[in-house]
Amino acid sequence: MHTAVLIPGDGIGPEVSVAVRQVLEAAEAPVRFVECQAGEAALEAGHDNLLPEETVEAIRSHGVALKGPCTTPIGKGFRSVNVALRKTLNLFAAVRPVRNLPGVKTRYENVDIVIIRENTEGLYSGVENFITDEVVASMKVATRPACHRIALWAFRYATRQRRKAITVLHKANIMKLTDGMFIEEAKRVHEQDYPNIEYSELIIDAASMKIVQDPTQFDVILCENLYGDIMSDLCAGFVGGLGVSPGANFGTEHAVFEAVHGSAPTIAGKNVANPLALLMSATMMLEYLAESRSDESCGAAASKIRAAYDRALGDGQKTQDLGGELTTTAFARAISERL
Numbered sequence: 434m435h436t437a438v439l440i441p442g443d444g445i446g447p448e449v450s451v452a453v454r455q456v457l458e459a460a461e462a463p464v465r466f467v468e469c470q471a472g473e474a475a476l477e478a479g480h481d482n483l484l485p486e487e488t489v490e491a492i493r494s495h496g497v498a499l500k501g502p503c504t505t506p507i508g509k510g511f512r513s514v515n516v517a518l519r520k521t522l523n524l525f526a527a528v529r530p531v532r533n534l535p536g537v538k539t540r541y542e543n544v545d546i547v548i549i550r551e552n553t554e555g556l557y558s559g560v561e562n563f564i565t566d567e568v569v570a571s572m573k574v575a576t577r578p579a580c581h582r583i584a585l586w587a588f589r590y591a592t593r594q595r596r597k598a599i600t601v602l603h604k605a606n607i608m609k610l611t612d613g614m615f616i617e618e619a620k621r622v623h624e625q626d627y628p629n630i631e632y633s634e635l636i637i638d639a640a641s642m643k644i645v646q647d648p649t650q651f652d653v654i655l656c657e658n659l660y661g662d663i664m665s666d667l668c669a670g671f672v673g674g675l676g677v678s679p680g681a682n683f684g685t686e687h688a689v690f691e692a693v694h695g696s697a698p699t700i701a702g703k704n705v706a707n708p709l710a711l712l713m714s715a716t717m718m719l720e721y722l723a724e725s726r727s728d729e730s731c732g733a734a735a736s737k738i739r740a741a742y743d744r745a746l747g748d749g750q751k752t753q754d755l756g757g758e759l760t761t762t763a764f765a766r767a768i769s770e771r772l
């Protein structure tokens with residue numbers, strides 16, 4: 434049995450977390466969850482912080498977490514839980530796989546892209562100040578070690594996953610120093626260490642047009658923080674939207690798995706949210722455990738769950754966001770029945 438932290442989070446987080454736990458239990462996945470709070474749920478539970486120290490400590494001690502979406506109250510001086518967690522645990526690499534699913538018809542077929550996003554720098558560094566009362570500035574930060582680290586991580590990932598090509602998205606024609614450094618390091622890693630992986634660079638605006646014309650041209654996409662955030666949601670739209678888009682954040686010692694979607698407050702508490710994005714994130718967690726702890730039973734559980742949700746979708750079992758009628762709980766049941 435492995436122990437992982439479970440953060441249900443806010444909005445639809447608690448209901449999709451319950452559904453995911455049920456599927457994992459039905460699949461007899463060798464994971465035991467320790468539940469911790471973050472986001473508004475942490476404030477409601479009496480903590481004075483959106484990201485309580487005990488939650489961070491639990492992730493440090495267990496090494497892995499499955500995290501629901503966390504809300505940051507706007508304009509109350511709180512720092513985003515997601516940004517704080519990534520920075521505190523140095524989760525520098527975000528990975529978002531985007532793949533067509535059986536029975537989920539979209540405008541595109543054969544989409545199979547992985548977006549790798551640098552998670553700690555760029556415009557998300559949080560360095561903002563007033564120049565005068567009328568002028569504010571936000572600083573985009575790039576450091577050579579972080580640019581090199583994410584490039585190395587991306588090429589290693591591509592090699593392990595038997596991917597063929599990496600495309601780096603940038604705007605180095607305008608942001609010559611920051612994006613310039615990002616592509617310089619990516620190119621260096623490609624030339625020095627991974628010449629067998631095809632490498633290309635594309636300016637982000639041109640890439641946006643190309644990708645909506647034909648997303649099957651792309652394999653692994655590597656971006657700095659802001660471009661990666663936007664590209665992840667854009668690509669989610671190719672395969673069925675946020676309800677089916679999983680993600681993971683990796684550091685050198687810890688990993689946090691979470692859906693791309695937010696707390697979706699408009700549908701929260703109605704038992705209509707799609708739990709698949711979090712369930713797919715949980716299968717990524719099982720694969721990570723299989724690899725990092727050499728435990729094949731985790732890999733087997735991941736394959737079993739993936740086959741079951743593919744089968745459920747193929748049989749037309751879907752939540753409302755995918756054009757179906759099932760509730761969150763009914764969809765989780767439909768998956769469990771097909772394990």
Ligand code: ATP
Nearest residue numbers: 502504675676694695696697698699706707708754
């Ligand atoms: P937040 O402020 O936490 O980012 P949000 O509603 O602005 O929340 P998302 O939670 O990312 O942003 O969702 C945007 C919309 O996508 C939601 O209003 C909802 O319609 C849809 N959505 C997101 N996740 C799901 C899901 N798991 N199942 C069904 N619909 C979803």
